[in-house]
Amino acid sequence: MVGRNGTGLLGRALMIQGTGSDVGKSMLVAGLCRAARRRGLSVAPFKPQNMSNNAAVTGDGGEIGRAQALQAMACGLEPLTDMNPVLLKPETDVGAQIILQGRRIASASARGYGDLKPTLMAAVMESFQRLKSAHDLVIVEGAGSPAEINLRAGDIANMGFAREADLPVVLAGDIDRGGVIAQIVGTQAVIDPADAALVAGFLVNKFRGDVSLFDEGYRFIADRTGWRGFGVLPWFANAWKLPAEDALSLHAPKREHGFHIVCLALSRIANFDDLDPLLQEPGVRVTMLGPGRALPGDADLVILPGTKSTRGDLAFLRAQGWHLDLTAHHRRGGHILGICGGYQMLGRVVADPDGIEGPAGETEGLGLLEIETVMTPEKRLCEVEAVHRASGVPFRGYEIHIGQSDGPDRARPFATVAEAAEGAISADGRVEGSYLHGMFRDDRFRAAWLGRFGVAASGLVHGEAVERTLDALADHMEAHLDVGGLLGLAR
Known part of the structure; x- marks a missing residue:
């Protein structure tokens, strides 16, 4: 044939x-x-x-x-x-x-x-x-x-x-x-x-x-x-340089210097390939922080990634003492970004009245954002076009989550999607949350976002690097x- x-x-x-x-x-x-x-x-x-x-x-x-x-x-x-x-x-x-x-x-x-x-x-x-x-x-x-x-x-x-x-x-x-x-x-x-x-x-x-x-x-x-x-x-x-199935299976070469991003390796971490483009940025140092380890004092930004079990990983996070580390990091002037489930964790409460992710009930959040989240049966699953509010830079991402979040900090959105507010930012501007995955794959957005922290643009074209x-x-x-x-x- x-x-x-x-x-x-x-x-x-x-x-x-x-x-x-x-x-x-x-x-x-x-x-x-x-x-x-x-x-x-x-x-x-x-x-x-x-x-x-x-x-x-x-x-x-x-x-x-x-x-x-x-x-x-x-x-x-x-x-x-x-x-x-x-x-x-x-x-x-x-x-x-x-x-x-x-x-x-x-x-x-x-x-x-x-x-x-x-x-x-x-x-x-x-x-x-x-x-x-x-x-x-x-x-x-x-x-x-x-x-x-x-x-x-x-x-x-x-x-x-x-x-x-x-x-x-x-x-x-x-x-x-x-x-x-x-x-x-x-x-x-x-x-x-x-x-x-x-x-x-x-x-x-x-x-x-x-x-x-x-x-x-x-x-x-x-x-x-x-x-x-x-x-x-x-x-x-x-x-x-290629997305891995396991968040801890492949590591970029360790850098001694650069803007230090620490990502908490949650027990049900999800969509951790959000970090892939940051790993390849020459001016950035990324640490995947495993259980039992304290948050490094030189962290510039902490990322709370997506998770398949928001309330379960809130308990896991507290068991590591990371809730205390995050409070101290924020008090020292550090920045925090929560993505999807990590965004939900940053709020006051995560409620799951129907037991969608586990036993029905509610869990106290980290209280770093003035929002509350309620888990709902409907799953949002789509690619989106967004505009970053702080820089005005458009970017592409995707949503893959259950739950809806609302509260006073939503008045300061992370981005807009179809002219609707998306995400939230704290009053001091140092704690941000968004449901949008994949944002750092967008080269222009990534450069603008890192630029806010004084990281020089590298010219990295992530898609071409993967190819x-x-x-x-x-x-x-x-x-x-x-x-x-x-x-x-x-x-």
Whole structure:
């Protein structure tokens, strides 16, 4: 068959699975997508099931995992809900919100989701077939590991999906965490033989140092499993420039000087890729502050990021003593910005009378903004055009939240959207809140916003920087992996 670009591919697919979480599957798929696109293929990403609070708003009015939005960018496509039909957004340690084809359908415990999971395969396959019929190639990303055999019944994320769609699978191992030989050989040992028959090969990711030192280990894996090896990929140093699934998984190079922004790593942190453009600003130093650590005294600005559980993370924040740190920081003349759930936390009260995010009730906020928030069932999910009130600079962002906030500080809005006030600013001007995500991706706004704090404009064009990094990733993979062989597996 001849594909849409005369390539010989037509509606084919392959799947990248991993020996565990955070082995680099998302990055590998993004790089393969860019490599396939540069070969003239019409290619699309697909992840049947993702678990992440880092979501992207899609052009068709839904939400998907941010990693799939990045992979869409690698393909030259706008993100669509079909690219990630099942998205799980953790709300507690044992429960999550379930998003199906872009829309919330339920909240469930882990056990409850296990019962629901088999009913979702039809929708997953529907989304997959739509993408497959529209493109030469679909590159599928697994979730977690197929070695989690306790989750195999009703599986839609790994081998259950691969069997249903009859896909060749390539297994990626992470040598940086150690034990990669056992990771790959052990996966073959524990999975069902019929599942193992779908595995067409393996690759090793995140190698640091002299790759030849692993030659013997690489041969052992190939000999022991009988699987084809597609190469060893050295550590990609610029991976931090691409949005990550985990807020703490990738870090920019540490800077000793510059305008110091500290972001609180909340337990249910969401849409933390808001920080990505700031990480690349040469005049800015960003610290992601983990639990148990005190707020640095030299912080210029503290960001309270989005969260999937505003009241739950208010309790988490207080447990760290950060409420006291924030009060002291503000008293010293420091600035604070709350985004989405972080904005809600800054107010006097967060009320959830219907128990939408957890047990019904209300929680005292930080009291740094004169607003009150009430959680409501309706979820606001849209891209917006806004104007920053302080600078007059227009910018694009998106909303993805439940709850409505109001109070005296809303008379000093952060921005205007369709001529309506958005967000709030304290009377002293040092505490700001907004529901708008993605604002720092807008280069002109970011420069104006940082300029208010005396940070010189760097000229960074963030979108172009991400595109260059995707190209560099594809080059890196082409140099060290058998990319042609990988793409040739698709069927």
